[in-house]
Amino acid sequence: MKKRKLVTTLVLSLGVFFSISSTASATCVTLRTTDTSRVTAPIGLQNSCHYKAYNDKVSACAVYAIAQKANPGKGWVKAATSYMKPGTGDTGSAYQNNKINWRLELNPEGWNKAGCFANGSIW
Structure with missing residues (x-):
């Protein structure tokens, strides 16, 4: 009886732990662009997205950080869009009533830069 109670308590504790840890985690993706191309990173279905981005002080050009949502x-x-000159950064958020896919795009300003x-992160 004592052993059965111990096993039951252990199973319930693990179930509670995993359900709490899975809802508290966030998807975080880090990007880095070093050439003329834009780069993107997606996250899954969510009601909102939050991002932060930084354009290095030695960067040769300004960069746009663009939070994008999927529109079927x-x-x-x-x-949401942030414009960052070299040596600056920004944060932003966007919200939606229903769960949709989101992504962050880092786009260098101008052509052939x-x-x-x-770099930036979205969660």
């Missing part, structure tokens, strides 16, 4: 039939649409060093 229209692809990705802008939800090499030497852009920026």
Whole structure:
């Protein structure tokens, strides 16, 4: 009887632990662009997204950090945008009533700009 009670308590404790830890975790993706191309990183279905981005002080150009949301039939649409000169950073958030897919795009300003060093995270 004592052993059965111990096993039951252990199983219930593990169930509570895993259910709490899975709801408290956030998806975080880090990006880095070092050339002329834009880079993106997706996160899963959520009601909102939060992002932070930084354009390194040695970066050769300004960079846009763009939070985008999935819009069925229209692809990705802008939800929030930050413009960062070299040596600056920004944070932002976007919200939606229903759960949708989100992504963060780092886009160097202008055409054919090499030497852009920026990174960002979305969760």
